[in-house]
Amino acid sequence: MNSVSRTPRAEPLDHALKEWAVAVRALEAGRTVLVVRKGGIREKSFAVPESRFLLLPGFEHQRPELVKPDYRDLMEGLEHRSDSGPLRFTSFVEVVGAYEVSEKGDLDALSEHHMWTDEYAESRFKWRPKKPLTALVLRTFLLPEEVILPFRDSYGGCKSFVSLEDVVGSEGARPALSDAEFERLASPLLEVLEGLAPARVGG
Template sequence: MDSLKHALKEWAVAIEALERGRTALLIRKGGIREKSFAVPEARFLLYKSYEHQRPELLKLAYRDLLRDSPSRRDDEPIVLTSFAEVVGAYEISEPEALAALEPHHMWSREYAEKRFRWRPKKPLTVLVLRTHLLPEPVELPYSESYGGCKSWVELESQVPIEGATPALDERDFEELAAPALEVLQDLEPASVGTS
């Protein structure tokens, strides 16, 4: 049976946008505990976190997702509803490239620029993701090892992904991702996968 154990921690509102087919992009620079952001696997579960998300860090068009998001704490049992496949991974090292990508992501311009300036010697990583919805939500107990400001979590148990369905069909996904991929195609690709 097909299953995954590796999960990317991301704001619940961003995962909701991926699951609803409203975005295909995540922009990452890694957590405080990480020296840099790397993508160790081409497929991974999406782990919703709630602690840092705030409406002013999102574009107005995405704030409704935050209003709809349940009020949860990060130390409660985790509920997994999707996984993602990396379609593209790119590094942004110049402010001009970030500005060109601005129409295609969900973050406020100020927040995206703040992430870009944090640890200025490290590039931002832009992930273009195809999201798949699990047939049923999977609830797992919270573990202390999942806590803290880090990007990747190795879950204590495998999560079956058999029967998952794409959030968007092929044509709709291509329509959503194509404008961003056009901007990203000339950038340095980020490596994906260690195995």
């Protein structure tokens, strides 16, 4: 496994991944270390511009029936929230591994590690079938306090990553999982992924 320090580099962050709020909660609670993505409607493909980025909770597309029953408790209080208003950040992540998932069998092998229902995962796989899914193994760090930034028009739309006009400091962040806890979740997942093609991370 790639080595990731429990104490993250105290560098400012200026990119954010739009991710379902329920998935952000799962990452922050240490319930998962995996995100599986395909680009938004306006994107030709999913690309990861940085190895460290903030998590921006989104509410528009998530629905309880799209996540496995074991994760639906994390939906509490999210049902009627919207993506309008200021940006709120409580965590960021470091990419430990990034892989392309191009075969349905490989996606099936990841089922126990992701929070999507198998039906929804397959639907995402079939959308734009010539484009692979990207599996990201992430180490999550919790900010010492919530950071609120103003919404700007450039942040809107169906896009995966947002380039922020304001930066967010990472000083004082702590890992969502201890090294041992992270190893327990990430090691079997990385064993499944290690035979797949790596996905590009960074410029």
